Amino acid sequence: MAEKQYDWAAIAKNPKFIELHHKKTVFLFGWWIFSSIYYFLLPIGAAYTPGLFKIKIISNINFGYIFALSQFFVSWWLAMYYAKVANRDFDRLTRELVDELK
Amino acid sequence: MKKLFVGLALALSLGSIAFAEAPKAPAAAPAAPAAAAPAATAPATQAAPAAMQAVPAPGAPAAAAPAAKPADDGKLKANPKVTIPIFLIIIGATMAVVVWSAKKTKSAADFYTAGGGITGTQNGWAIAGDYMSAASFLGISGMISLYGYDGFMYSVGWLVAYITVLLIVAEPCRNAGKYTLGDILAFRTEPKPVRAVAALSVVAVSTFYLTAQMVGAGKLMQLLLGIDYKVAVIGVGILMVGYVVFGGMTATTWVQIIKAGLLMSGAGLLSLLVMMKANMNPIQFFNDIAANPKIIDHVKLLPVYMKEVEAGKATAEAGQRFLEPGLFLTNPLDQISLGMALVLGTAGMPHILMRFFTVPTAQAARKSVIVAMFIIGSFYILTTLLGFGAAIHLSPQGIQKVDKGGNMAAMMLAKALGGDISPFLGDLLLAFLCAVAFATILAVVSGLVLAASAAIAHDIYVNVIKDGHADQHEQVFAARTTSFVVGAAGIIIGIAAEKQNVAHLVALAFAVASSGNLPVVVLSLFWRKFNTAGVICGLVVGTIVSIGLVMISPNMTYPNKVADDAKKAYTKLEKEIAEGKVKPEAMEKTMKTIETKKAEEAKNRGGKSIMGLDKPLFTLKNPGIISIPVGFLAAILGALAFPSRRSEEMFDEIYVRQNTGIGMAKAIDH
Structure with a gap:
C-alpha cells in the first residue's frame, strides 16, 4: 500500500476539520431527528388520534391519506436540501482541508 | 357495454363465494342502465349513504366495472405463448450482461465492488433495484387491496428509511469502508472476532430476506406459469448463482438497473390504466373505493371492524373505513415498532451498504441515495394506486380467492385492466408484469447472495482464516465458490420454507438489521469509546433478541387463534x-x-405453534421497539465493560476518514 501516512490526531485538531465536523453533526443529526419525528407522527397519529386521521379534507380523501402522502414529499425535499448544503458547504470545507494537508 | 355487465356479474358472483349478500342485483343488471348495479347492491349492504351520493350517479363507469376475467376459477394463469418469449428476452439480456461483465471481473475489487466504477446515477437505480423486492411490489399492493390505508402507511417507512441511509451511513461507509460491513466494524477493533461475528449477522439477515424472495419467486412462478414450486425455486436459484458467480458486482448492478427500469415502467403503466378507469380524477378514485360494494362487504367481515361495531365504536361507514388506519396493523405499538425497524434497518442492510462501495466518491454515494429515493418514493406512490385499484376492480374477496395474502393483486389487475381493452393485451400485460416480478426477484436475490458471500469469503475466509494473505486469484476464487454455495443454500431453504408469509420474513430481516447491524455501524463511526467487545455484544444480542421475539410473536401461526x-x-x-x-x-x-x-x-382447534405455544408470548408482530434499544444498550454496555485504549486512539483516524474521505481505500487493487 503506497498510501501517504497521515497524522490523524493532528488532522482531528485542525480548526478546519473541527468546523467541518461540527457543522456536519449539527446538520445531519438535527435533520435526522426532524425526519424521524415527522415520520413517527404517522403511526402514532394513526393509533392515538384516529379522529384526526378520519377528517375528510377533499371529498372523501382524509387527513390520514394526505399526511402519509406528505411524508414522501418531505423526504424528497430533505434529500434535495441536504444535497444543496453538502455540495455548497461540506464539500468545500473538505476540499480546503485536503488542500491544506498537501 | 354488455360485455362490461357480464364482467360485472361474473366478478360479483365469483368474488362473493364467501361473503356476498346480493347476488341477485348483478344478475339483474344486464337489462338495467349503467348506474343501476351499484345502486341495487347498495341497500342490501348498508353502503355508506354519503359516499354513495358522492359518486356521480348516472353512468359511473369506473364504479360499475370491476372487470373480472382473472377471477374465473380462483386461479390466475399467464398465457405461455406470450409469457415465455418475454421471459426469454429478459433472461437473454441479463445473460449478455453477465458474459460482458465476467470479462471485466478479474480482481476481488472487481468482484465485490465493480472496481468502484459505477456512477452515482447508475448506483441510484441499482439501489432502487436492489431494494424494491417482490415483497414490496406484490406484498404491499396486496396489503393495500385487502386492508386499505394500513398498506399505504406501511409503505411510507420504506422511503423514509433512506433519510437515515443518506444522512448517517452512505458517505461515511464510502469513506471508511472497502468491501463489506466487516471492513468498517473491524477498522479499530480486533479484526478476527469482529469480522466473524459481523459475517454471521450478515448471513442471518441475508438468509431471512433471501428466503422471503425465494418463496415469493416459487409461489409466483407456480401461480402464473403453472410450473412446480420446486422447479421454479431451482430455476431462479440457478440464474441468480449464474449472475453472481460469473459476473460479480458488475453483473448484479446491471441486472438491478434493468429490473428497476422494468419495474417502474410496469407500475407506471398499470397505474395509468387504473387512473384512466377513474377518469384521471383522484377524487373519483377515492369515491370509488369508499362506495365499492365488495370492499364494503369485505371490511364488514374483518375482525377489527366487527369488534368496532360490537363496541359501538365504528364511526365511519365500512367503505370509508377502508381508507382509515387500523384494519391490519391493529396494535398501535406494532406500527411504531415496524417504523423503527424500517427507518433504522434499511441502513443496516448488508446488500444496501455494499452498494456504497461501488461508487468512487462520497459525492457519488450521496447522489446515488437521492436518485434512489426519487425512484423508490414514486414507486410506492404508484403501488397505492395499484393496491386500491385492485380492490376496486377485482374485489378483496376475488383477490383472496387466488391468494390468501393478496400477493397476486397487482398481477390480477394487469390481466383485468389489459383484458378490458383486448384479451391479448390482458395476456401481454400480465406476462410483462410476471417478467417484471421475475426480474425483481432475480435482482434482489443476486444482491443478497453477493452480500452474504462477500461476508463469508472476504471477512471469514480471507481475513480470518488466511490472515488477509490471499492473492487476487485466490480471493476471486473464494468469492465465486462461496457465492455458489450460498446460492445453493438459498435454493434449499427456499424449497423448505414454502408455506411462510413473505412480507413478515422481510420484516424479520429488517428487525435483525436494525437491532444488530445498525447500532454497531453507527457507534463504530461516531463514538470514540466503541470497541471490540461493543461490536460483538451489540451484534449478538441484537440479532438473537430480534429473532427470539419474532419466534414467540403473533407472526407464527397459532391454530387456536x-x-x-x-x-x-x-x-x-x-x-x-x-x-x-x-x-x-x-x-x-x-x-x-x-x-x-x-x-x-x-x-x-387445539393445535400449537412451532414453538409449542397456545398464544403469542410477545404481542407485537415487529420486535423493533424492544430489540433496537436492547441492541444499542448491549453495544454500549459491552464497550464500557471492556474498554480498549487502542480503539479509542484510533477513533481520530476513522472519524477523519469517514468525514472527509482522506486516505480513502481506493476500490482499485491494493
Missing part, C-alpha cells in the same frame, strides 16, 4: 340470520360461509 376468528365470523353471520338481516336470496351463500368457517374452526 385461527379457530377463534372463524368462530367469531360465523357467530356474527348466524346472529344476522336470527335477526332477519340476511335477505332470503343471500341465505344460501351465507349458510355456505358459515359451514366453511365451522370446518375451519374444527380443523384448527
Whole structure:
C-alpha cells in the first residue's frame, strides 16, 4: 500500500476539520431527528388520534391519506436540501482541508 | 357495454363465494342502465349513504366495472405463448450482461465492488433495484387491496428509511469502508472476532430476506406459469448463482438497473390504466373505493371492524373505513415498532451498504441515495394506486380467492385492466408484469447472495482464516465458490420454507438489521469509546433478541387463534340470520360461509405453534421497539465493560476518514 501516512490526531485538531465536523453533526443529526419525528407522527397519529386521521379534507380523501402522502414529499425535499448544503458547504470545507494537508 | 355487465356479474358472483349478500342485483343488471348495479347492491349492504351520493350517479363507469376475467376459477394463469418469449428476452439480456461483465471481473475489487466504477446515477437505480423486492411490489399492493390505508402507511417507512441511509451511513461507509460491513466494524477493533461475528449477522439477515424472495419467486412462478414450486425455486436459484458467480458486482448492478427500469415502467403503466378507469380524477378514485360494494362487504367481515361495531365504536361507514388506519396493523405499538425497524434497518442492510462501495466518491454515494429515493418514493406512490385499484376492480374477496395474502393483486389487475381493452393485451400485460416480478426477484436475490458471500469469503475466509494473505486469484476464487454455495443454500431453504408469509420474513430481516447491524455501524463511526467487545455484544444480542421475539410473536401461526376468528365470523353471520338481516336470496351463500368457517374452526382447534405455544408470548408482530434499544444498550454496555485504549486512539483516524474521505481505500487493487 503506497498510501501517504497521515497524522490523524493532528488532522482531528485542525480548526478546519473541527468546523467541518461540527457543522456536519449539527446538520445531519438535527435533520435526522426532524425526519424521524415527522415520520413517527404517522403511526402514532394513526393509533392515538384516529379522529384526526378520519377528517375528510377533499371529498372523501382524509387527513390520514394526505399526511402519509406528505411524508414522501418531505423526504424528497430533505434529500434535495441536504444535497444543496453538502455540495455548497461540506464539500468545500473538505476540499480546503485536503488542500491544506498537501 | 354488455360485455362490461357480464364482467360485472361474473366478478360479483365469483368474488362473493364467501361473503356476498346480493347476488341477485348483478344478475339483474344486464337489462338495467349503467348506474343501476351499484345502486341495487347498495341497500342490501348498508353502503355508506354519503359516499354513495358522492359518486356521480348516472353512468359511473369506473364504479360499475370491476372487470373480472382473472377471477374465473380462483386461479390466475399467464398465457405461455406470450409469457415465455418475454421471459426469454429478459433472461437473454441479463445473460449478455453477465458474459460482458465476467470479462471485466478479474480482481476481488472487481468482484465485490465493480472496481468502484459505477456512477452515482447508475448506483441510484441499482439501489432502487436492489431494494424494491417482490415483497414490496406484490406484498404491499396486496396489503393495500385487502386492508386499505394500513398498506399505504406501511409503505411510507420504506422511503423514509433512506433519510437515515443518506444522512448517517452512505458517505461515511464510502469513506471508511472497502468491501463489506466487516471492513468498517473491524477498522479499530480486533479484526478476527469482529469480522466473524459481523459475517454471521450478515448471513442471518441475508438468509431471512433471501428466503422471503425465494418463496415469493416459487409461489409466483407456480401461480402464473403453472410450473412446480420446486422447479421454479431451482430455476431462479440457478440464474441468480449464474449472475453472481460469473459476473460479480458488475453483473448484479446491471441486472438491478434493468429490473428497476422494468419495474417502474410496469407500475407506471398499470397505474395509468387504473387512473384512466377513474377518469384521471383522484377524487373519483377515492369515491370509488369508499362506495365499492365488495370492499364494503369485505371490511364488514374483518375482525377489527366487527369488534368496532360490537363496541359501538365504528364511526365511519365500512367503505370509508377502508381508507382509515387500523384494519391490519391493529396494535398501535406494532406500527411504531415496524417504523423503527424500517427507518433504522434499511441502513443496516448488508446488500444496501455494499452498494456504497461501488461508487468512487462520497459525492457519488450521496447522489446515488437521492436518485434512489426519487425512484423508490414514486414507486410506492404508484403501488397505492395499484393496491386500491385492485380492490376496486377485482374485489378483496376475488383477490383472496387466488391468494390468501393478496400477493397476486397487482398481477390480477394487469390481466383485468389489459383484458378490458383486448384479451391479448390482458395476456401481454400480465406476462410483462410476471417478467417484471421475475426480474425483481432475480435482482434482489443476486444482491443478497453477493452480500452474504462477500461476508463469508472476504471477512471469514480471507481475513480470518488466511490472515488477509490471499492473492487476487485466490480471493476471486473464494468469492465465486462461496457465492455458489450460498446460492445453493438459498435454493434449499427456499424449497423448505414454502408455506411462510413473505412480507413478515422481510420484516424479520429488517428487525435483525436494525437491532444488530445498525447500532454497531453507527457507534463504530461516531463514538470514540466503541470497541471490540461493543461490536460483538451489540451484534449478538441484537440479532438473537430480534429473532427470539419474532419466534414467540403473533407472526407464527397459532391454530387456536385461527379457530377463534372463524368462530367469531360465523357467530356474527348466524346472529344476522336470527335477526332477519340476511335477505332470503343471500341465505344460501351465507349458510355456505358459515359451514366453511365451522370446518375451519374444527380443523384448527387445539393445535400449537412451532414453538409449542397456545398464544403469542410477545404481542407485537415487529420486535423493533424492544430489540433496537436492547441492541444499542448491549453495544454500549459491552464497550464500557471492556474498554480498549487502542480503539479509542484510533477513533481520530476513522472519524477523519469517514468525514472527509482522506486516505480513502481506493476500490482499485491494493
